[in-house]
Amino acid sequence: MVQNIIDVRNLSKSFDISSKEPGLKGTIKHFFIRQTKSLKVIKNISFEIKEGEIVGFLGANGAGKTTILKMLCGLIYPSEGSILVSGHLPFRRKENFLKNITLIMGQKQQLIWDLPPIESFYLNASIYDLDKFEAKKRIKRLSEMLEIDQELFIPVRKLSLGQRMKSELLAALIHEPNVLFLDEPTLGLDINAQRNLRKFLQKYNKETNATICLTSHYMKDITSLCKRVICVHEGAISYDGKLDLLLKKLSPVKEILIVCRSEEDAIKLENSGFTVKNKIKNEITIKIENRFITSSLKTILNNFEIEDLFINEPPIDEIIGKVLIKKDYDI
Amino acid sequence: MNLRKSLKVYKKFLHTSLASELEYKTNILVDLITAILSLIGSIFLLSIFFQNNDYIGGWEFEQALIIQGIYTILNGITNTWFNPNLTEIVKHIREGTLDFVLLKPIDSQFFISLKKINPSGFLEIMLGFFLLFFCIRINQINISLSFLTLSLITIICSIGILYSLWFFISTTTIWFVKTWNAIEVLRSFLYIGRFPLNSFSFSLRIFFSVFIPIAFITTIPSEVFLGLSQSWKILLEVIVTTVFLVTSRKFWLFALKFYSSASS
CATH class of the missing domain: 3.30.70 (Alpha-Beta Plaits)
Structure with a gap:
């Protein structure tokens, strides 16, 4: 029987948000007295994800998809409820947990800007306790899969967005995590680069049986990668199930x-x-x-x-x- | 995190940041020239103060130069490690890239405090040591094992206090998001550390000893050099440093619970 790798129960998250009235008067008032209110951005959600599943999180901007992903990988403390990922409480960020997961964000980068990506890969390898031989082997394998073996030695600032994103993926996967959190990984990429990235993720999932949680506004990412989707609307789950069932329901x-x-x-x-x-x-x-x-x-x-x-x-x-x-x- | 791994990762940090900096040769050259001119300017300023006075706050010019030497070493350390790393914390928090740091199986404080290095700061450290050796000669200071040990302890404590203060202010970014000004104020206070503490009024002396312990940062190590420091002051500096380091560490771990990450 396939094990649940992610188990979320009655999860909620509230943020204190300060609001400001328009105009100079509002600005001065805001400077001296901040009126903050607690905003519940995630409302009592529960779901499970099995090992090897690729699940797409769908929702409008601000629906709460990224907040869910960040709670799953332990960046944000939940306000209520419980989360278990690979048997760990994510927000404790224990070493064994961190060695099992990765987060890739389409709009943020971790590569060292002025150096070729290979330098960042070896740096990450030392952080993840990989010896030079093992790191070299993994870089070779992943760069072949991602088709970036030629770009490894070119400074990051000289790479195209697509090549950079592939390098980001390699940097994030060098420790061979079994849970991947991808937050809009194809953002800004052209159609070919998007397709190549999807192809890589499919192959990676097939070869390693890694679990993938994905958010994307490109529907092609969702339809070609995810059999299951979780729809988030204003912080609550509006649908959790098979994508084709949803499509049939919505388009009868x-x-x-x-x-x-x-x-x-x-x-x-x-x-x-x-x-x-x-x-x-x-x-x-x-x-x-x-x-x-x-x-x-x-x-x-x-x-x-x-x-x-x-x-x-x-x-x-x-x-x-x-x-x-x-x-x-x-x- | 074990020591072997820390050293291995730090070796990589050194390698990558040196390689990054060496990409821009002109920038390094300008930094080196700035460091030399800055030291010459500081000594010139100090000599102007002493032009009409033999003593300022009970210190002679040759003795005051020791403070300048220690200040130059500390400023070099600031420029080599603190400035490139600790100012980045603000950027990490504002832009949400702290996410990558927090998700690595490595101590986050170690990572953000030591990832980068500015090699031009090394010259300042060297210049500071040259000035100190020069001061040892002109002040006819006897070098003994206890002298070296105490000097080293007090200088390490000064680095510890300065680091903790800077790190503490940078950590508040998690709540206030923008704290550049506070760091600039801290740097301005450090400039004050170029002058003997006794040259300030009583109230300022209290302020620079209790609230912003600049006195501990430069004056006590200088007193050790001149054999003027009492042991209770050195002990107090060690205690203050330990308290500052432990507090800044605890504060960082506490603050991380409030980290909400930048929106995407």
């Missing part, structure tokens, strides 16, 4: 464009009981529920003179966009 119908042989056939089809979206001459667009697609298509092909047909999937970005603004999904 498909649109089918049918090109009939003649306009008469199109009129006949229009009057046959299907939900018609529009009709232009011999082209007719109908909406069919996902579960009736096969039977409906059989009926249409057997009873009407059809020249061509196209099944249109609604764009995934549009579907997941709905997740970001809705509160509950009962699936």
Whole structure:
């Protein structure tokens, strides 16, 4: 049986936030008297993640995804509830725990700016107690997987964003952690660099059975990497389950464009009981529920003179966009 | 964290930061020239004060030069280690890169206090020692084992006090986010340490002994050099240093509980 590697129970987090009124008067008032209020950014959430799973955290900006990741890796103390990651309480940041995890942030970097990435790799290797031989072996393996063996000796400041991000990944993975926390790892990368990074993560997960928790605003990251998603809305979990189930739930119908042989056939089809979206001459667009697609298509092909047909999937970005603004999904 | 690992990691810190600094040769050259000019300027200023007085606060010019020597060593240490590292704490907290430090299996205080090095500060340390050796000759000080031990102890204590004060102020960034000004004030107080404590008024002497212990940082080691220091003062300096180091350490660990990381 696959073990739970992350176990979160009734987790909440509150921050003290100070607010300021606009204008000079507000600024002066704010300087002398800070009005702070406690804001609950994470509200009583619970979930489990199994070893080897890749889980995507979805939510709008400020929904609380990054705060959850930072609590999972031990950077932020939870206000209430409990977290266990690899059998450790993350916020204690014990050496054994830290050697098992890594955090990669798309918008922050740990590489030494003026030196080639290889220097940062060896520095990290010494911090993680790896001897030179082992470090060299791992750098070689990971740089081949990431296809950056040529860039290892070029100063970081001269590397492209994509090459830098790959180097960041290598620096973060040199100790071969079994839990990866990735906070928007493909931010700012071009399409090819994004694809390469995703390919690498898939391969890494397959080879090492590492657990990956990922946040991203690029839907392609989520759809190509994650079977399971946790949707966060205003600090609470609005959905936790399989991605394809969520997509089916959110997009229960498909649109089918049918090109009939003649306009008469199109009129006949229009009057046959299907939900018609529009009709232009011999082209007719109908909406069919996902579960009736096969039977409906059989009926249409057997009873009407059809020249061509196209099944249109609604764009995934549009579907997941709905997740970001809705509160509950009962699936 | 064990000593072997600390030394291994520190060797890497030295290597990477020296390599980073050596990328900018002109900058190092300018820093070296600045260090030499700064020392010449300080000695010149001190000589102006002594132009019409043989004694200031009971110290002769040759004796006051010892304070200048110790100040130069401390300033060199400040520029070599404290300035490049401890000012970075503010940046780490403001930009959220402290996350990377906290997630490494290494003591976070060790990491942020020693990761960088500014090699041009070494020249200042060397100049400070040259000045001290010069002072030993002109003041005809006998070098004995007890003299060397006490000098070393008091100088190490001075470094410890200065580090703790600086680290303490930088730690408050976790709550106040911006504390550059407080660090600048501390550096300004350190400039005061170039002059004998007795040359200040009684109230300032109390202030610089109790609140900002500049007196401990330069005057006591100088008194040791001149054989003027009483043992209770040296003992007091050791106690003050221990209290400062332990307090700054505890304060850092306490402050980390309030670290909320920068938003992404």
